[in-house]
Amino acid sequence: MAKRAVHRRARKILGEEPVALVWCEIRTRIPTPPKDVHRAAGKGRLKPGHHWLLYVGAVVFFFVVIPMMLIDKLSDPFDWPRRSRRDRRPRAAEPDNRRQDPTNGVFDGDWNLTAGQLLLHWYGHSPNPKRLVMLGRDRVCIATSPRRRLSPTKADDFRTVAEFPLDQAHVEGEAGQPRGFATFRLRFADGSWLEVGRLAEPEDADHFLRTVSA
Template sequence: MAKRKVHRRAKKILGEDPLALVWCGLRKDIPTPPKDVHRAAGKGRLKAGRHWLYYIGMTLAAAIIIPYFLADQLMNKIDWLLSSKRDRQAQARQRAARETNGQAPGATDDDRSRRPAPAHDVFDGDWTLTAGQLLLRWYGHSPNPRRLLLLTRDRICLAASPGRRLSPTKADDFDIVTEFAHHEGRLHREPGQRHFFVHFADGSWLNLGRLAEPEDAEPFLKTINA
């Protein structure tokens, strides 16, 4: 749960006590924008910065996992070569039957039903509007993916901490990077969901999630639904 120094810092940069605050982030990675749009926005970072320990961990994991993966693939290949011709023919007949029925190999009705709806995207898709422009500069304010969302009586504010490392419960070095009056943006949550949308006056929207601990998230979600 966010501690006193987080609330003290929030009050200092806002000039008032926030009605609610919560650490959150993008629900997905930022999609790749068109090159001309990215260039016009200053060609800023589109991915989160990583601490050096992350790269050491990835290197160690690769040293262990890759040999295991290659050995597993080799065993699978050997098993396939040793399988009977009759089994392979049966598999071929099954694939042919699926293709005849108009279904892609390996696809099922359940797979098609799980295709993400537009509401699962990170934003509305128009890079020229408010949400798209905000995404283009998201990591320019901070390489850390987390943002502190602050609500006041007349503003919606996003604050960021400048470093790669961040303790959401104790951070006290964050600053406001963008803010909107209530007539410029509004928050909306689908019933039963932990993520929420920021809808802007120009029709664009941003999908935010990865909320902090329930002690912070639940009061925040109750506030925006009140």
């Protein structure tokens, strides 16, 4: 469960004890918006930032792992022709589910409505993918930390980046979802919606889903 510092910060932001809160993320990449829409929104980033260790790992992979793989392949001259012939065999076409759903199941698809506009500025507020959704008695707040890395149990520097009264936004979710696959939707008054998942802290997630499904 989130530490006392997280709840203390949430209470300070809301001015009351939160009804429920949970850290969450967009489950997959943000779809690519039309260029004119992206430009009108300030051309903000559409991908999260990465920790420096990821770049170190990439460098090691390209300069150490790949050369070793090539050396291993070239070390057997008799096996190389067989591999080449096998690689030239036609492969069965694989279905591309992303073409069937250009939104990736992230939102309703209209960039001009509330959910789309929220996505256009999602990573502009913070390169970190985690967002804290807090439920008050009369509003829904979305907060984030400016840091690239944070611990969902200890973060205490997050700030509100979006706030909606309950007549403009509400949360839809089901209790008892399998751990690791649980999701919920933020649905807005204009009919748009945004789906998030990767819910952190099991106790917070279970309480949050029970609250919104009641």
